[in-house]
Amino acid sequence: MGKQKLETIDEFNEVLQREQKFILVKHSLTCPISKAAFDEYEDFVSQNESIPTYYLYVQEARPLSNFIAETFSIRHESPQALLFEGGAVKWDASHRKITKETLANASA
Secondary structure, three states: OOEEEOOOHHHHHHHHHHOOEEEEEEEOOOOHHHHHHHHHHHHHHHHOOOOOEEEEEOOOOHHHHHHHHHHOOOOOOOOEEEEEEOOEEEEEEEHHHOOHHHHHHHHO
8 A cells, every 4th residue: 555645635635534544644854853754654654555654745735734733633743643543633643753663553
């Protein structure tokens, strides 16, 4: 299944309706901590291909990033990983707490 980039609120809403459970990662293209977290996310994806995962680049998808923060009452951070299940956020982590292990534990 791998990972898929989201850029619009419509794309996100389609995923929210289609997927019972998925991970979304917010990634900043300019932050070294975000780069490290995104590398961990990519390691996780390569070892867990059956779990749907999505990502967005905060600089390219700010309206979507803000929409998610407001809709789910989750304070925006980047990097940030969110586990959605049944249309709600069940888990979130940010910065150095995003590792392939924390992603695996959250999605298990």
